[in-house]
Amino acid sequence: MPSDPLKLPFDVDEMLCGLRPWIETESPTFDAAAVNRMMDLVQHDLATLGARVERIPGRRGLGDSVRATMPHPRAGEGGILLLGHMDTVHPIGTLSTLPFRREGDICYGPGLMDMKGGNYVYLDALRKILQAGIETPLPVTVLFTPDEEIGTPSTRDLIEAEAKRHKYILVPEPACPDGSAVIGRYAIARFNLTARGTPSHASWALSEGRSAIAEMARKVAEIEGFTTDDCSFSVGVIHGGQWVNCVSSTCDAEVLSMAKTQDLLEEGVQRMLDLNGGDDAVRLEVRRGVTRPLWQEGQPGTMAMLDVARGIASEIGFDLPACSAGGGSDGNFTGALGLATLDSIGVRGKGLHTLTEHIEVASLEERAKLAAALFCRLGR
Template sequence: MTFNLDTYLQELEKLVNIDSGSKCLAGVERVGEYFADKFKTLGWKITRHNFDQTIAPCFEISNTDKEAYDVLLLGHIDTVFPAGTVQERPFIIKDKRAYGPGVIDMKSCILSTYYALEQLQAEGKLQDKAICLILNSEEEVGSNFTQTWIETLAAKSRYVLVIESARVNGDLVLSRKGLGRYDLEFKGVSAHAGVAPENGISAIGELAYWITQLHSLTDIAAGLTVNVGVVSGGTAANVIAEQAKAEVDFRYVNPQQIEQIERKLKELIAHSQQTGVKVIIQGGANRPPMIPNEKTKVLCALTEKIGQEVGVEVNWAATGGGSDGNFTAAIGIPTIDGLGPVGGGAHSATEYLEIESIEKRLLLLKKLIERAPQL
């Protein structure tokens, strides 16, 4: 089949111009239904999953009734952008790049996957291959309701290909850090800050101390980062703050680093700076690290060989960002990531897709889907 870039970009524009942040449930569902309808025309089996009322439906798309798969493809149909983002900055093309919310993370990636599978089917190259594509509706908020589903499908698959975008320099992704978060709530005692400050216990004061202590755990060389990214608290400048809250993100490469964070939290509770402050901690690790095994390295070698054949230089990157591939790699299934087009600026107003990368990256993915089951 001949690839038509203009048609591809017209389709991509429709998809990008749908607000589909994780909490924009109707928009996420529209994106999922768009792809479901396209795969229905190919005769593929579509299964909708409504895992929870707080997330949009997820889609399981397969060309087979078999219980096991040669290749499981992982994608997500939610973005990080709130309702109204499309109106502020809709899809545009400028200087060989396409821009818009979700253009590289990951609407173009799923669209490229559809084109690859459509072409393989038309060429008769999927007749003896069992393929399944997951479209997750809550990847950007942690896959809390979908992790078990993903792991169950991965456990009966030979290989997992994660269709997130390639890195800015074109690298594919071989390993990812594990990640997690904590929600912290501090409860102190309010008092007039000018008249009777000695009667108050500042929740904000205690939180400020915790921020510096938690940030001190960050060790870039060791792959551990801790970031207090969201804080709130207090009611007025002249009132000792009775309450404060914080949201903490952490990334790690081994379980000992989780233990290190947990020890610090226990130490902070036991030796608070503000006597009498109560602290409630919720959360923990929610994605294990994505670490390649020996079978993954064989899959990497095949990817590099195909790259030489299609004119794509294949190099591998490690990243601190998580994906659903973290789950599949952790249960031992060979998993590689970053098989979508090249782009950058994900999760920001500058998110972009390198248009010239689309066709070659599509061909790389297509040939890998075709040949991976032969390993």
């Protein structure tokens, strides 16, 4: 077997065959049983690599996490942490409209791009390294979590505690549209809103009621109007009313804000909290939810990792740009701690979080070679 990680025998068809059961095991965040079925698969695949695997029970009604210590003479010591999530935004049944399928150079499937594809590729790199008898300079730990898509409310402390033990953090989230890795991320805050109105019969006594739905609709326009190029506001979820013949007494919504600086985020948070209030007939309540801290671009450890990754990419034959990006990931947490973190080094594709989610098949081998060389060169 080759000793050069760039010459390991990666097989795209083999990877797609291994990925298929991962994609066909749907794992939406809020379905803990479904996420745990996915974790069963992951636990099995890690065990077949000879890893020491731990199942960490979920909290807050969410799924379990899986932590694996890969075989190594210094197994268990801090070294490289492979960090990813196994939950997706796609509800059970999405496979009926977005089945796992390959069409030429493209492969489709729910969660394939974000981020089961990247997770699988990096595990396949570890598989090939072990099969070749290559000893990585540093021991490797793998941590897969169940709740990234909702802001990581139940596993942030686990991620941060584990990451602090390691020198390098690899996060195989999907590559940016231009193929970039991510070396910084914007700050993100979530909010839960409730409008409370005055109920009445929608026909006999319409004028006696005050609609919570109407109040929320007015606030939606106001909130999204706060958006600037540097701080955005988006209302992504809204639920209200129960009977069409009743003036609604409650309406709930969820808001996401993303800012390029922590100061801008805090200003945005205050604008949202200032919306609290109303009168006896209709009121709005705003509660701050989970937050992802700013990960500042340019940290020395991360930039040194990027230099290594760019050198590897050049040997493979592709460019590896890098940027600070919107869209949160668990890299926000490790990067904000000042830990050397390289994010969005997973597969290339388009349509994440949509019914056209797909990857470029060629990126499987490309990113597997990148992964293998990173495991073998970091800490050398």
